[in-house]
Amino acid sequence: MDVIFGVSGLRGVVGKGLTPELICNYVASFANEIPMGTVVIGDDSRISSNMVKNAVVSSLKSLGFEILDIGITPTPTVQFITKIKNASGGIAITASHNPENWNGLKFIEGNGIFFNEKKINTITKNLEEKNFKFQTYDKLGKLTGDTNAKELHTNFVLQKINFDCSGKDKLTVAVDACNAAGSEIIPALIERIGFKVVRLNCDTNSLFPRNPEPLRENLRYFSDFIGERKDIDIGFALDGDADRVAILDEKGRYIGEENTLVLASKFFIEYMNPTNKTVVTNLSTTRALDDVVSSLGGKVIRSKVGEINVVEEMIRTCASIGGEGNGGVILPMIQYARDSLSAISLILLGLSKSGLPLSSIVSGLPRYYMVKDKISISRKSFDNNINHIKGHFKDYSCNDIDGLKFDLDSSWIHIRPSNTEPIVRIIAESKSMERSNELVQETKDFMRALC
CATH class of the missing domain: 3.30.310.50 (Alpha-D-phosphohexomutase, C-terminal domain)
Structure with missing residues (x-):
């Protein structure tokens, strides 16, 4: 299939399914569902992103919307800025974990949360009707840039997740960002915490060096890199738009995406002392999460698969943390979004406070x-x-x-x-x-x- 559209947004093969005309029509259909105002946009560094961005901007301008372009940034940063700027909506230009010949759009409400299934279906209806309200020359929207977005997001995460590393050994952290959206913000976050960063594939001016999905088979070089170095405490591998993260231990062994939420939930309950220990995840996430959370006095609630479904269940149950077994962690105290900054900060907090090697912590997790x-x-x-x-x-x-x-x-x-x-x-x-x-x-x- 050359085009896919659903609750994960629009994705397509560039030049085949994903064309400028298609992009403009989807953006106009999205714009029909938000109030007139400002739309925040950001992208994940693919070669095609400039073309896609131009089509997005042209469509929004023609409809009279102001556009705030925050540049190459993770999807969760687009969501965060959309929320704190009180924007009408946001669009993340990304195909997430799909290969580099793909690109796409993720549609965001003014509260920073993705469009749900009902609103996605409305976009489809708008596409059929094409009842778009194009503006005259004197009412066209304007484009402005913002270079502060990554810093604002990082500052907020570190305000909520406080590190006191005095008297403790500094960790050395390896990051493989796939030369994509997390290439700048994630190493900068870790250095702000006070830990040493070893960068691999953190150049947004280069092609993707691997398949952007952070699976074991795509991270063999990263695994060998960590294993040979001997001085790295933990490795984080990101997908294209940095909303998901996989973990490798100090020996270079792949801990996997499934255990990202398990570790984040464990450390959140142990070190953040939440009054509500409810965790929400989808039906396909590992049962190790249930075992760990219940052993700490919490409970796990299951939702349909898909980030927006997890988010809506978290809101309904007032859960304090959630996510999916694909490496996505949602921390409402920061935002209702899968956010690699939240996930990495939580896991580094737990690792630094435990004083144990990551391999030792993981060996104590239930094995499925x-x-x-x-x-x-x-x-x-x-x-x-x-x-x-x-x-x-x-x-x-x-x-x-x-x-x-x-x-x-x-x-x-x-x-x-x-x-x-x-x-x-x-x-x-x-x-x-x-x-x-x-x-x-x-x-x-x-x-x-x-x-």
């Missing part, structure tokens, strides 16, 4: 093995067979708010149709890799026979 796969089945076929699927897994408790998730004491399986492709995703987790693989294969075989 997750397997992910997919099968070519349409949503309609899945929906028509829901009762048969439930019957097949009748020995499991079932959660059906987002596909079907079945739970046993030490394992679970989540069967979820994609919103953008004719596929069904299958995720299983258990105490052994063998059992997780068995669960996925058994489910695929059953689904093929059924659908």
Whole structure:
């Protein structure tokens, strides 16, 4: 597919699905859903971002909106500035973890929160109707720049997460920012805390040196780099727009995205002393989170997959922290957004206060093995067979708010149709890799026979 649109925004292959005309139409459709005023924009350093930005700016100007361009910045920084500037809305120009030939747009409300499913559907309706209110020459919007955004975001995070590192050894922290949006702000944040930074791929003038999704297979060089150095305490690897972060220990071993939220929640409860220990995450996040949070007197509430769904559940339950198992951490005391600055600050706080090597802390976490796969089945076929699927897994408790998730004491399986492709995703987790693989294969075989 050359274009994808949903609650994660618009993404497309540049020059194929993603064209200037398409961008202008989506931006105009978004603009119909916000009050007239200022729109904050920022991008993630892709070669195509200047073209996309020009189309975004032209569309907004033609509709009479003022535009505040904060430059190459993480998506959470665009969200933060949108909120604190009382802007009408924001647009992050990014394709997140997609390869460099992709780009896209994430649409943000004036409160800094992404558009939810209902508002995304309204954008689709606006695209069909094309009832746009273009302005005359004397009422066109204006573009201004802001070079202060990253500093404002960093200052606020460090006001909320206080470090007292006196009397403690300074940590040495490696950062692989994929030459993308986090290349400047994350090393600067860590240095502001007082720790030493070792930079890898932190040049926004260069091409992406790896696939921007921070998975184990994309971070082998970073892993070897840390392992060979011997003087690094922790490594952080970012995705394209720096809303997600994966962790490597002092030996260069991949701790993974799943454990980012686990560690952040653990350290938040242990060292920030929240009165509310409720954590919200999606149905597909590791059960290690439940084990750790419950051992600290808290509880985990599950939502549908997708950042906006987690955020809305956090607001409903007044949760003090949340996120997803893809390396995203949401800290409401800073903002309702997956924010790598919040995640990294929390994890560095916990690591510095513990006085332990990261590998030692991670070895004490519950160990689960997750397997992910997919099968070519349409949503309609899945929906028509829901009762048969439930019957097949009748020995499991079932959660059906987002596909079907079945739970046993030490394992679970989540069967979820994609919103953008004719596929069904299958995720299983258990105490052994063998059992997780068995669960996925058994489910695929059953689904093929059924659908």
